[in-house]
Amino acid sequence: MADCPFCPGNEAKTPPETYRVERHGAWQVRVVPNKFAALDAGAELTRRHDGLKRTISGAGIHEVIIETPDHRRTLPLLSELDFAEVLDTYQRRYNAITADPRVAHATLFKNHGERAGTSLEHPHAQIVGTPIIPPQVRDRMENALRFYDETGECIFCSLMADELLDGVRIVAQSKDFVAFIPFAALTPFHLWIYPLRHTASFSDATQEQLADLARLLRTVLRKVYFGLKNPDYNLSIRTPPHEARGLRYYHWYLSVIPRVTRIAGFEIGSGMFINTALPEKSAEFLRCAPAEPS
Numbered sequence: 459m460a461d462c463p464f465c466p467g468n469e470a471k472t473p474p475e476t477y478r479v480e481r482h483g484a485w486q487v488r489v490v491p492n493k494f495a496a497l498d499a500g501a502e503l504t505r506r507h508d509g510l511k512r513t514i515s516g517a518g519i520h521e522v523i524i525e526t527p528d529h530r531r532t533l534p535l536l537s538e539l540d541f542a543e544v545l546d547t548y549q550r551r552y553n554a555i556t557a558d559p560r561v562a563h564a565t566l567f568k569n570h571g572e573r574a575g576t577s578l579e580h581p582h583a584q585i586v587g588t589p590i591i592p593p594q595v596r597d598r599m600e601n602a603l604r605f606y607d608e609t610g611e612c613i614f615c616s617l618m619a620d621e622l623l624d625g626v627r628i629v630a631q632s633k634d635f636v637a638f639i640p641f642a643a644l645t646p647f648h649l650w651i652y653p654l655r656h657t658a659s660f661s662d663a664t665q666e667q668l669a670d671l672a673r674l675l676r677t678v679l680r681k682v683y684f685g686l687k688n689p690d691y692n693l694s695i696r697t698p699p700h701e702a703r704g705l706r707y708y709h710w711y712l713s714v715i716p717r718v719t720r721i722a723g724f725e726i727g728s729g730m731f732i733n734t735a736l737p738e739k740s741a742e743f744l745r746c747a748p749a750e751p752s
């Protein structure tokens with residue numbers, strides 16, 4: 459596409475790349491700083507306190523991971539090999555960005571489609587290294603720590619053991635990961651993918667585990683693509699701050715949220731979600747959905 463900054467031939471339209479995967483002399487995956495970055499990679503980290511008004515400088519890193527040179531080949535339609543390169547790139551850039559001393563936490567996410575908030579069609583993910591730990595991450599960690607204090611167990615491992623025993627909300631499973639719809643899913647087809655063996659951080663996933671995840675995630679996204687007819691969706695990696703590697707009470711995972719319903723006044727006003735689909739039914743639908751075109 460002539461006017462797409464992520465298409466081959468238009469490399470000069472993006473800031474200079476920070477990483478690329480090359481095959482046969484051409485790039486397969488390309489990582490560049492976001493031209494419209496939410497944070498400033500050149501800024502110094504400063505804090506100010508003025509009574510109740512506390513501010514921190516917008517220092518941080520915001521990169522775009524261009525997942526394929528092919529404008530129209532959306533993530534689930536990549537070959538197994540290309541898909542694995544994308545996941546490998548996710549982890550490499552996650553590790554590189556969290557190594558910056560100004561970065562307290564990195565959020566890796568993907569918006570697919572207008573309802574998911576994307577402005578560019580060309581398949582891409584984003585990673586934002588922020589100078590603070592997001593409140594949502596802190597809450598999740600604090601709740602997990604409380605559960606660990608009370609039971610001596612990882613809440614994520616416990617929840618996963620229940621799901622594996624029930625079986626009715628499982629969508630797919632591989633050697634190292636399981637994909638399921640949580641018992642109290644907030645929206646229809648809201649998916650979680652957990653490492654089966656306790657692992658605190660996305661950084662801790664081995665090359666072998668990432669390759670296994672690539673196959674499972676590709677299958678799950680293909681079921682969503684063919685079963686729900688290419689819905690808009692958000693994908694995010696939920697992982698604690700980098701220094702939390704090895705924690706016994708936290709467990710990283712990946713979430714995929716198809717945007718088949720809209721959040722509106724009730725959700726914003728109450729913080730509660732109306733889910734019109736039973737998680738068991740959504741799971742059954744995706745379990746049976748084809749991972750190949752019919």
Ligand SMILES: [Zn+2]
Nearest residue numbers: 462465529580
């Ligand atoms: Zn493009």
Ligand SMILES: [Zn+2]
Nearest residue numbers: 612615656709
């Ligand atoms: Zn665990």
